[in-house]
Amino acid sequence: MSTVLSPQEAEEFANQVRSFLESNTSSGKGRDLSAAQEFQGRLAEAGFAGIPFPKEYGGAGLTLEHERIFRQVAQGFPMMTGELVISHGMCLPVLNEFGTDEQKRKFMPDNISAKTVWCQMFSEPGAGSDVASLQTKAERDGDEWILNGQKVWTTLAHVSDYGVIIARTDPDQPKHAGISMFIIDLKTPGVEIRPINQIDGGNHFNEVFFTDVRIPADNLLGEHNNGWRQATAMLMYERVAIGSLNAGKITQPMYDVLAKWATRNGSISDPVVRDELMQIYCMESTKSMVAMRNREEMKAGKAPGPGGSLGKLYGSIIAKRFREIAQNIAGPATAAWEGEGSDEEALAVNMIGSLSSGIAGGTDEIQRNIIGDRVLGLPRDISVDTGVAFKELKVGTQRS
Ligand SMILES: Cc1cc2nc3c(=O)[nH]c(=O)nc-3n(C[C@H](O)[C@H](O)[C@H](O)COP(=O)(O)OP(=O)(O)OC[C@H]3O[C@@H](n4cnc5c(N)ncnc54)[C@H](O)[C@@H]3O)c2cc1C
Numbered sequence: 001m002s003t004v005l006s007p008q009e010a011e012e013f014a015n016q017v018r019s020f021l022e023s024n025t026s027s028g029k030g031r032d033l034s035a036a037q038e039f040q041g042r043l044a045e046a047g048f049a050g051i052p053f054p055k056e057y058g059g060a061g062l063t064l065e066h067e068r069i070f071r072q073v074a075q076g077f078p079m080m081t082g083e084l085v086i087s088h089g090m091c092l093p094v095l096n097e098f099g100t101d102e103q104k105r106k107f108m109p110d111n112i113s114a115k116t117v118w119c120q121m122f123s124e125p126g127a128g129s130d131v132a133s134l135q136t137k138a139e140r141d142g143d144e145w146i147l148n149g150q151k152v153w154t155t156l157a158h159v160s161d162y163g164v165i166i167a168r169t170d171p172d173q174p175k176h177a178g179i180s181m182f183i184i185d186l187k188t189p190g191v192e193i194r195p196i197n198q199i200d201g202g203n204h205f206n207e208v209f210f211t212d213v214r215i216p217a218d219n220l221l222g223e224h225n226n227g228w229r230q231a232t233a234m235l236m237y238e239r240v241a242i243g244s245l246n247a248g249k250i251t252q253p254m255y256d257v258l259a260k261w262a263t264r265n266g267s268i269s270d271p272v273v274r275d276e277l278m279q280i281y282c283m284e285s286t287k288s289m290v291a292m293r294n295r296e297e298m299k300a301g302k303a304p305g306p307g308g309s310l311g312k313l314y315g316s317i318i319a320k321r322f323r324e325i326a327q328n329i330a331g332p333a334t335a336a337w338e339g340e341g342s343d344e345e346a347l348a349v350n351m352i353g354s355l356s357s358g359i360a361g362g363t364d365e366i367q368r369n370i371i372g373d374r375v376l377g378l379p380r381d382i383s384v385d386t387g388v389a390f391k392e393l394k395v396g397t398q399r400s
Contacts, residue, residue: 005065013066017073020046027078033117033159039080040114050112053096058109064299071295075249084114086155089241091118091164094234098181098222107162107183120238121151121165121184121208122231126396128153129366131166132175132228133395136210138167138182145169145182145220147190147213155360157193157206160186164234166227171391178390179227183219190214200352238361239308240294242315250292252284254322261347262329276325283321287314306374313367319354326351 005013024042043049044058051067053059060066081088092111095104110116127134136149147167157163163184170178186193190213196205222230259277262268268277290311297307326334326347334351337344358364372378385393 005063005069010065010069014069014073017048017070018076020048021074021077025077025080033083033156036081036083037114037117040084040112044113049114050092050108053092053108053112057096057104058112068295068299072249075251081114083156084117085241086120087111087114087116087118087160090120090234090238091162093237094164094181094221094230095183097233098230102218103183103221111162116161117156117159119154119157119160119163119186120234121154121157121163122234123153124150124396125152129363130395131231132179133393134166134168134179135396135398136165136167137171138169138180138215140169140217141214143217145215145217147182147184147210147215149210151208151210152205153196154193154206154208155204157186157208158195158203162186163208164221166231168390169227170225172389173225174387175385175390175393175395176228178225179231180224181221181227181230182215183221184213184215185219188213188215200349202353235362236305236308239312239367240298242312242357242361250285250288252281252288254318255281255284257347257350258322258325258329261326261343265329267329273325273329276328280318280321280325283314283318287311287318290314306370309362309367309370310375312361313364313371316358316364316367319357323351323354 020043024039040049047060048070050057050059051062051070052064053061055061088111092108095108095111099107107116111118122131122134124131124134124136134149136147136151138145138147140146145167147165149167151157151165154163163186164181165184166179166181168178169180172178184191190211192209192211194207194209195203196207197203198205255277258280259268262270262273262277267273290307294307294311297305323334330344330347333344334348337348339345362370369381373380391398
Protein backbone atom coordinates (compact mmCIF):
# COMPACT_ATOMS: atom_id res chain seq x y z
CA MET A 1 0.00 0.00 0.00
CA SER A 2 1.63 3.28 -1.05
CA THR A 3 -0.93 6.03 -0.50
CA VAL A 4 0.32 9.27 1.03
CA LEU A 5 -1.54 10.27 4.19
CA SER A 6 -3.06 13.72 4.46
CA PRO A 7 -2.11 15.66 7.62
CA GLN A 8 -5.63 14.99 9.00
CA GLU A 9 -5.38 11.25 8.35
CA ALA A 10 -1.95 11.14 9.98
CA GLU A 11 -3.24 13.02 13.01
CA GLU A 12 -6.27 10.76 13.30
CA PHE A 13 -4.09 7.62 13.14
CA ALA A 14 -1.68 9.06 15.74
CA ASN A 15 -4.64 9.71 18.06
CA GLN A 16 -5.90 6.14 17.68
CA VAL A 17 -2.44 4.77 18.47
CA ARG A 18 -2.07 7.11 21.47
CA SER A 19 -5.40 6.10 22.93
CA PHE A 20 -4.56 2.38 22.47
CA LEU A 21 -1.17 2.77 24.14
CA GLU A 22 -2.59 4.84 27.00
CA SER A 23 -4.83 2.00 28.03
CA ASN A 24 -2.55 -0.95 27.20
CA THR A 25 0.98 -0.14 28.35
CA SER A 26 2.55 -0.24 31.77
CA SER A 27 6.16 0.19 32.86
CA GLY A 28 8.39 -2.60 34.20
CA LYS A 29 7.17 -5.28 31.77
CA GLY A 30 9.68 -4.63 28.98
CA ARG A 31 11.76 -7.77 29.65
CA ASP A 32 8.91 -10.19 30.21
CA LEU A 33 8.13 -12.40 27.20
CA SER A 34 4.62 -13.41 28.19
CA ALA A 35 3.66 -9.78 28.85
CA ALA A 36 5.11 -8.89 25.43
CA GLN A 37 3.07 -11.67 23.78
CA GLU A 38 -0.10 -10.61 25.52
CA PHE A 39 0.44 -6.98 24.53
CA GLN A 40 1.21 -7.98 20.94
CA GLY A 41 -2.03 -10.01 20.81
CA ARG A 42 -3.97 -6.91 21.84
CA LEU A 43 -2.10 -4.87 19.24
CA ALA A 44 -3.09 -7.40 16.58
CA GLU A 45 -6.75 -7.28 17.64
CA ALA A 46 -6.68 -3.49 17.45
CA GLY A 47 -5.15 -3.60 13.95
CA PHE A 48 -1.78 -2.12 14.94
CA ALA A 49 0.43 -5.24 14.61
CA GLY A 50 2.54 -5.91 11.52
CA ILE A 51 1.42 -2.51 10.26
CA PRO A 52 2.88 -2.54 6.72
CA PHE A 53 2.34 -6.26 6.04
CA PRO A 54 -0.63 -7.44 3.95
CA LYS A 55 -3.79 -8.54 5.75
CA GLU A 56 -3.68 -12.02 4.17
CA TYR A 57 -0.38 -12.55 5.98
CA GLY A 58 -1.71 -11.32 9.32
CA GLY A 59 -0.57 -7.71 8.99
CA ALA A 60 -2.60 -4.53 9.25
CA GLY A 61 -2.32 -3.82 5.50
CA LEU A 62 -1.32 -0.21 6.10
CA THR A 63 1.65 1.86 4.90
CA LEU A 64 5.19 2.45 6.12
CA GLU A 65 4.00 5.99 6.91
CA HIS A 66 1.51 4.47 9.39
CA GLU A 67 4.36 2.44 10.85
CA ARG A 68 6.50 5.55 11.26
CA ILE A 69 3.66 7.36 13.02
CA PHE A 70 3.13 4.37 15.29
CA ARG A 71 6.81 4.32 16.29
CA GLN A 72 6.83 8.04 16.89
CA VAL A 73 3.81 7.93 19.20
CA ALA A 74 5.08 4.76 20.93
CA GLN A 75 8.25 6.62 21.96
CA GLY A 76 6.30 8.32 24.71
CA PHE A 77 5.22 4.97 26.26
CA PRO A 78 7.02 2.05 27.93
CA MET A 79 8.45 -0.37 25.39
CA MET A 80 6.40 -3.56 25.78
CA THR A 81 7.84 -5.73 23.04
CA GLY A 82 11.60 -5.77 23.70
CA GLU A 83 11.56 -9.57 23.90
CA LEU A 84 10.08 -9.79 20.41
CA VAL A 85 12.88 -7.90 18.64
CA ILE A 86 14.27 -11.10 17.06
CA SER A 87 10.82 -12.44 16.09
CA HIS A 88 9.71 -9.17 14.55
CA GLY A 89 12.85 -7.22 13.68
CA MET A 90 14.64 -10.14 12.03
CA CYS A 91 12.59 -13.29 11.41
CA LEU A 92 9.45 -11.52 10.18
CA PRO A 93 11.13 -9.41 7.46
CA VAL A 94 13.06 -12.47 6.27
CA LEU A 95 9.85 -14.54 6.08
CA ASN A 96 8.23 -11.71 4.19
CA GLU A 97 11.14 -11.24 1.79
CA PHE A 98 12.01 -14.86 1.03
CA GLY A 99 8.95 -16.92 1.99
CA THR A 100 6.62 -18.45 -0.59
CA ASP A 101 3.00 -17.31 -0.57
CA GLU A 102 2.12 -20.55 1.23
CA GLN A 103 4.82 -20.07 3.88
CA LYS A 104 3.72 -16.48 4.47
CA ARG A 105 0.10 -17.51 4.94
CA LYS A 106 1.10 -20.33 7.24
CA PHE A 107 3.69 -18.63 9.45
CA MET A 108 3.38 -14.84 9.34
CA PRO A 109 0.00 -14.30 11.08
CA ASP A 110 1.03 -16.14 14.27
CA ASN A 111 4.47 -14.55 14.18
CA ILE A 112 2.93 -11.08 13.88
CA SER A 113 0.43 -11.61 16.71
CA ALA A 114 3.21 -13.30 18.78
CA LYS A 115 1.20 -16.50 19.17
CA THR A 116 4.52 -18.00 18.10
CA VAL A 117 7.98 -16.79 19.08
CA TRP A 118 10.92 -17.09 16.66
CA CYS A 119 14.69 -17.17 17.07
CA GLN A 120 17.72 -16.79 14.84
CA MET A 121 20.01 -19.84 14.54
CA PHE A 122 23.22 -18.77 12.81
CA SER A 123 26.22 -18.91 15.20
CA GLU A 124 28.08 -22.12 15.92
CA PRO A 125 31.08 -22.86 18.13
CA GLY A 126 33.37 -22.54 15.07
CA ALA A 127 31.33 -19.97 13.14
CA GLY A 128 30.48 -16.56 14.61
CA SER A 129 32.03 -13.58 12.84
CA ASP A 130 32.80 -15.92 9.97
CA VAL A 131 29.36 -17.51 10.07
CA ALA A 132 29.81 -18.92 6.54
CA SER A 133 32.17 -21.47 8.14
CA LEU A 134 29.14 -23.18 9.66
CA GLN A 135 29.17 -26.97 9.80
CA THR A 136 25.60 -27.86 10.76
CA LYS A 137 24.47 -29.82 7.73
CA ALA A 138 21.14 -30.61 6.12
CA GLU A 139 20.89 -33.57 3.75
CA ARG A 140 17.89 -34.25 1.53
CA ASP A 141 15.96 -37.46 2.15
CA GLY A 142 12.79 -37.71 0.04
CA ASP A 143 10.36 -35.01 1.14
CA GLU A 144 12.50 -34.05 4.11
CA TRP A 145 15.86 -32.65 5.09
CA ILE A 146 17.85 -34.31 7.86
CA LEU A 147 19.66 -31.84 10.09
CA ASN A 148 22.71 -32.61 12.23
CA GLY A 149 25.01 -30.22 14.09
CA GLN A 150 25.04 -27.53 16.75
CA LYS A 151 24.20 -23.85 17.17
CA VAL A 152 25.22 -21.63 20.08
CA TRP A 153 24.27 -18.25 21.60
CA THR A 154 20.74 -18.77 20.32
CA THR A 155 18.80 -16.05 22.09
CA LEU A 156 15.40 -17.18 23.40
CA ALA A 157 15.55 -20.65 21.76
CA HIS A 158 14.27 -22.15 25.04
CA VAL A 159 11.01 -20.19 24.73
CA SER A 160 10.73 -20.13 20.94
CA ASP A 161 8.43 -22.12 18.71
CA TYR A 162 10.39 -21.74 15.49
CA GLY A 163 13.89 -20.89 14.35
CA VAL A 164 15.25 -19.45 11.13
CA ILE A 165 18.30 -21.65 10.66
CA ILE A 166 21.13 -21.79 8.13
CA ALA A 167 22.82 -25.09 7.37
CA ARG A 168 25.30 -26.48 4.88
CA THR A 169 23.54 -28.22 2.02
CA ASP A 170 26.47 -28.66 -0.39
CA PRO A 171 29.99 -29.07 1.03
CA ASP A 172 31.43 -29.45 -2.49
CA GLN A 173 30.74 -25.77 -3.17
CA PRO A 174 32.83 -22.85 -1.81
CA LYS A 175 31.81 -21.95 1.73
CA HIS A 176 29.42 -19.11 0.88
CA ALA A 177 27.70 -21.05 -1.90
CA GLY A 178 26.49 -24.32 -0.37
CA ILE A 179 24.32 -22.92 2.44
CA SER A 180 20.49 -22.97 2.67
CA MET A 181 17.99 -21.40 5.04
CA PHE A 182 15.15 -23.31 6.72
CA ILE A 183 12.24 -22.79 9.06
CA ILE A 184 12.62 -25.25 11.92
CA ASP A 185 9.92 -26.25 14.38
CA LEU A 186 11.81 -26.45 17.67
CA LYS A 187 9.48 -29.12 19.03
CA THR A 188 10.73 -31.60 16.40
CA PRO A 189 12.31 -34.78 17.84
CA GLY A 190 16.11 -34.56 17.89
CA VAL A 191 16.27 -30.86 18.89
CA GLU A 192 17.94 -30.45 22.28
CA ILE A 193 18.05 -26.99 23.83
CA ARG A 194 20.49 -26.33 26.68
CA PRO A 195 20.27 -22.92 28.39
CA ILE A 196 23.46 -20.95 29.16
CA ASN A 197 23.59 -19.08 32.48
CA GLN A 198 24.78 -15.49 32.17
CA ILE A 199 26.99 -13.41 34.47
CA ASP A 200 24.18 -10.85 34.91
CA GLY A 201 21.88 -13.55 36.33
CA GLY A 202 19.87 -13.77 33.13
CA ASN A 203 19.18 -16.83 31.03
CA HIS A 204 18.67 -15.64 27.49
CA PHE A 205 21.06 -17.79 25.49
CA ASN A 206 21.18 -21.44 24.56
CA GLU A 207 23.22 -24.13 22.97
CA VAL A 208 21.06 -26.11 20.57
CA PHE A 209 21.97 -29.59 19.34
CA PHE A 210 20.40 -31.34 16.33
CA THR A 211 20.49 -35.11 15.92
CA ASP A 212 18.79 -36.45 12.78
CA VAL A 213 16.14 -33.73 12.95
CA ARG A 214 13.66 -34.06 10.09
CA ILE A 215 12.60 -30.80 8.44
CA PRO A 216 9.81 -30.94 5.81
CA ALA A 217 11.08 -29.96 2.36
CA ASP A 218 8.38 -27.24 2.32
CA ASN A 219 10.28 -25.47 5.11
CA LEU A 220 13.20 -24.54 2.86
CA LEU A 221 13.13 -20.74 3.04
CA GLY A 222 14.18 -19.12 -0.23
CA GLU A 223 16.26 -20.94 -2.82
CA HIS A 224 18.32 -24.06 -2.22
CA ASN A 225 21.99 -23.06 -1.70
CA ASN A 226 21.12 -19.34 -1.68
CA GLY A 227 21.18 -19.18 2.12
CA TRP A 228 24.22 -16.96 2.37
CA ARG A 229 22.60 -14.07 0.50
CA GLN A 230 19.51 -14.45 2.67
CA ALA A 231 21.58 -14.69 5.85
CA THR A 232 23.32 -11.44 4.89
CA ALA A 233 19.93 -9.81 4.42
CA MET A 234 18.84 -11.08 7.85
CA LEU A 235 22.02 -9.70 9.44
CA MET A 236 21.28 -6.31 7.91
CA TYR A 237 17.76 -6.41 9.32
CA GLU A 238 19.35 -7.35 12.65
CA ARG A 239 21.75 -4.41 12.59
CA VAL A 240 18.97 -2.02 11.73
CA ALA A 241 16.76 -3.56 14.46
CA ILE A 242 19.55 -3.22 17.04
CA GLY A 243 20.91 0.12 15.81
CA SER A 244 17.48 1.68 15.32
CA LEU A 245 15.73 0.86 18.57
CA ASN A 246 13.84 4.03 19.57
CA ALA A 247 14.05 5.23 15.95
CA GLY A 248 10.87 7.26 16.10
CA LYS A 249 12.47 10.35 17.61
CA ILE A 250 15.67 11.68 19.18
CA THR A 251 16.21 10.08 22.60
CA GLN A 252 18.99 9.86 25.19
CA PRO A 253 18.11 6.85 27.39
CA MET A 254 21.62 6.31 28.82
CA TYR A 255 22.04 10.00 29.50
CA ASP A 256 18.73 9.88 31.41
CA VAL A 257 19.99 7.04 33.64
CA LEU A 258 23.31 8.77 34.33
CA ALA A 259 21.81 12.22 34.92
CA LYS A 260 19.43 10.69 37.45
CA TRP A 261 22.31 9.09 39.32
CA ALA A 262 24.43 12.25 39.22
CA THR A 263 21.52 14.29 40.55
CA ARG A 264 20.93 11.77 43.32
CA ASN A 265 24.51 11.71 44.61
CA GLY A 266 25.27 15.39 44.00
CA SER A 267 27.99 14.88 41.35
CA ILE A 268 25.79 16.74 38.85
CA SER A 269 27.51 19.96 39.99
CA ASP A 270 30.98 18.57 39.18
CA PRO A 271 32.15 20.21 35.91
CA VAL A 272 33.88 17.00 34.71
CA VAL A 273 30.71 14.97 35.23
CA ARG A 274 28.64 17.65 33.46
CA ASP A 275 31.04 17.53 30.52
CA GLU A 276 30.76 13.72 30.37
CA LEU A 277 26.98 13.86 30.55
CA MET A 278 26.90 16.29 27.63
CA GLN A 279 29.17 13.97 25.63
CA ILE A 280 26.80 11.03 26.02
CA TYR A 281 23.81 13.29 25.35
CA CYS A 282 25.35 14.34 22.02
CA MET A 283 26.38 10.78 21.11
CA GLU A 284 22.89 9.41 21.74
CA SER A 285 21.27 12.26 19.84
CA THR A 286 23.54 11.56 16.84
CA LYS A 287 22.75 7.84 16.99
CA SER A 288 19.02 8.61 17.01
CA MET A 289 19.44 10.68 13.86
CA VAL A 290 21.36 7.89 12.08
CA ALA A 291 18.62 5.44 13.15
CA MET A 292 15.94 7.79 11.82
CA ARG A 293 17.78 7.99 8.50
CA ASN A 294 17.95 4.18 8.31
CA ARG A 295 14.24 3.94 9.00
CA GLU A 296 13.45 6.60 6.40
CA GLU A 297 15.50 4.67 3.83
CA MET A 298 13.54 1.52 4.60
CA LYS A 299 10.34 3.50 4.41
CA ALA A 300 11.36 4.64 0.93
CA GLY A 301 11.52 0.95 -0.03
CA LYS A 302 15.31 0.45 0.21
CA ALA A 303 16.47 -2.87 1.69
CA PRO A 304 18.66 -2.18 4.72
CA GLY A 305 22.24 -1.67 3.55
CA PRO A 306 25.61 -1.47 5.28
CA GLY A 307 24.51 1.86 6.79
CA GLY A 308 22.80 -0.30 9.44
CA SER A 309 26.31 -1.16 10.66
CA LEU A 310 26.89 2.52 11.48
CA GLY A 311 24.04 2.64 14.01
CA LYS A 312 24.98 -0.75 15.40
CA LEU A 313 28.65 0.19 15.89
CA TYR A 314 27.82 3.57 17.36
CA GLY A 315 25.45 1.92 19.84
CA SER A 316 28.37 -0.18 21.06
CA ILE A 317 30.69 2.85 21.31
CA ILE A 318 28.03 4.65 23.36
CA ALA A 319 27.64 1.60 25.64
CA LYS A 320 31.39 1.67 26.33
CA ARG A 321 31.30 5.38 27.18
CA PHE A 322 28.23 4.73 29.36
CA ARG A 323 30.18 2.18 31.41
CA GLU A 324 33.10 4.57 31.92
CA ILE A 325 30.89 7.47 32.96
CA ALA A 326 28.70 5.29 35.20
CA GLN A 327 31.80 4.18 37.08
CA ASN A 328 32.87 7.80 37.56
CA ILE A 329 29.45 8.82 38.82
CA ALA A 330 28.25 5.82 40.81
CA GLY A 331 31.62 4.28 41.78
CA PRO A 332 31.41 1.01 43.72
CA ALA A 333 27.63 0.84 43.26
CA THR A 334 28.29 -0.37 39.70
CA ALA A 335 30.05 -3.48 41.01
CA ALA A 336 28.54 -4.25 44.44
CA TRP A 337 25.13 -3.46 45.81
CA GLU A 338 22.67 -4.32 48.52
CA GLY A 339 19.06 -5.26 48.07
CA GLU A 340 17.31 -7.02 45.22
CA GLY A 341 15.48 -4.68 42.88
CA SER A 342 17.54 -1.67 44.01
CA ASP A 343 18.64 1.12 41.64
CA GLU A 344 22.23 -0.02 42.22
CA GLU A 345 21.42 -3.52 41.05
CA ALA A 346 19.65 -2.17 37.96
CA LEU A 347 22.68 -0.04 37.08
CA ALA A 348 25.17 -2.89 37.58
CA VAL A 349 23.07 -5.30 35.48
CA ASN A 350 22.79 -2.59 32.82
CA MET A 351 26.58 -2.16 32.86
CA ILE A 352 27.35 -5.87 32.55
CA GLY A 353 24.66 -6.38 29.90
CA SER A 354 25.97 -3.48 27.83
CA LEU A 355 29.19 -5.40 27.11
CA SER A 356 27.22 -7.63 24.76
CA SER A 357 26.44 -4.75 22.41
CA GLY A 358 29.92 -5.00 20.88
CA ILE A 359 29.40 -8.70 20.10
CA ALA A 360 25.71 -9.48 19.45
CA GLY A 361 24.64 -9.06 15.82
CA GLY A 362 28.29 -8.90 14.68
CA THR A 363 31.27 -7.59 16.62
CA ASP A 364 32.58 -4.04 16.41
CA GLU A 365 35.53 -5.19 14.31
CA ILE A 366 33.17 -6.82 11.81
CA GLN A 367 31.04 -3.65 11.63
CA ARG A 368 34.21 -1.63 11.00
CA ASN A 369 35.18 -4.05 8.21
CA ILE A 370 31.74 -3.67 6.61
CA ILE A 371 31.84 0.11 6.87
CA GLY A 372 35.39 0.11 5.44
CA ASP A 373 34.58 -2.16 2.49
CA ARG A 374 31.07 -1.21 1.64
CA VAL A 375 30.50 2.33 2.84
CA LEU A 376 33.98 3.86 2.41
CA GLY A 377 35.03 1.66 -0.53
CA LEU A 378 38.37 0.65 1.05
CA PRO A 379 40.13 -2.49 -0.23
CA ARG A 380 38.60 -5.70 1.12
CA ASP A 381 40.38 -8.09 3.49
CA ILE A 382 42.43 -10.73 1.71
CA SER A 383 40.36 -13.89 1.24
CA VAL A 384 42.17 -17.22 1.12
CA ASP A 385 39.16 -19.47 0.65
CA THR A 386 37.44 -18.04 -2.44
CA GLY A 387 36.66 -20.80 -4.89
CA VAL A 388 37.78 -23.64 -2.57
CA ALA A 389 35.22 -26.38 -1.83
CA PHE A 390 34.03 -26.04 1.79
CA LYS A 391 34.97 -29.64 2.60
CA GLU A 392 38.62 -28.79 1.79
CA LEU A 393 38.80 -25.87 4.23
CA LYS A 394 40.49 -26.08 7.62
CA VAL A 395 37.63 -24.71 9.74
CA GLY A 396 35.93 -25.96 12.89
CA THR A 397 36.30 -29.72 13.33
CA GLN A 398 37.61 -29.99 9.76
CA ARG A 399 40.95 -28.64 11.05
CA SER A 400 42.28 -32.09 11.87
C1 LIG B 1 23.78 -10.90 23.48
C2 LIG B 1 24.07 -11.83 22.31
C3 LIG B 1 23.03 -12.40 21.64
C4 LIG B 1 23.29 -13.27 20.56
N1 LIG B 1 22.22 -13.85 19.95
C5 LIG B 1 22.44 -14.68 18.90
C6 LIG B 1 21.34 -15.33 18.26
O1 LIG B 1 20.16 -15.15 18.66
N2 LIG B 1 21.57 -16.14 17.22
C7 LIG B 1 22.84 -16.37 16.75
O2 LIG B 1 22.98 -17.09 15.76
N3 LIG B 1 23.92 -15.80 17.36
C8 LIG B 1 23.75 -14.97 18.42
N4 LIG B 1 24.83 -14.38 19.06
C9 LIG B 1 26.19 -14.73 18.63
C10 LIG B 1 26.90 -13.59 17.91
O3 LIG B 1 26.35 -13.39 16.63
C11 LIG B 1 28.39 -13.96 17.86
O4 LIG B 1 28.85 -14.03 19.20
C12 LIG B 1 29.18 -12.93 17.10
O5 LIG B 1 28.88 -12.96 15.73
C13 LIG B 1 30.70 -13.14 17.27
O6 LIG B 1 31.06 -14.45 17.01
P1 LIG B 1 31.96 -15.29 18.02
O7 LIG B 1 31.37 -15.14 19.38
O8 LIG B 1 32.12 -16.66 17.46
O9 LIG B 1 33.38 -14.53 18.04
P2 LIG B 1 34.56 -14.71 16.99
O10 LIG B 1 34.01 -14.62 15.61
O11 LIG B 1 35.34 -15.92 17.34
O12 LIG B 1 35.41 -13.40 17.26
C14 LIG B 1 36.40 -13.31 18.29
C15 LIG B 1 37.13 -11.97 18.16
O13 LIG B 1 37.83 -11.91 16.89
C16 LIG B 1 37.46 -10.75 16.15
N5 LIG B 1 37.42 -11.02 14.72
C17 LIG B 1 36.89 -12.13 14.12
N6 LIG B 1 37.00 -12.02 12.77
C18 LIG B 1 37.59 -10.83 12.52
C19 LIG B 1 37.98 -10.15 11.31
N7 LIG B 1 37.76 -10.68 10.10
N8 LIG B 1 38.57 -8.93 11.43
C20 LIG B 1 38.79 -8.37 12.65
N9 LIG B 1 38.46 -8.98 13.83
C21 LIG B 1 37.86 -10.18 13.75
C22 LIG B 1 36.07 -10.40 16.67
O14 LIG B 1 35.76 -9.03 16.48
C23 LIG B 1 36.17 -10.77 18.15
O15 LIG B 1 36.76 -9.72 18.87
C24 LIG B 1 24.62 -13.53 20.15
C25 LIG B 1 25.68 -12.96 20.83
C26 LIG B 1 25.42 -12.11 21.93
C27 LIG B 1 26.58 -11.50 22.65
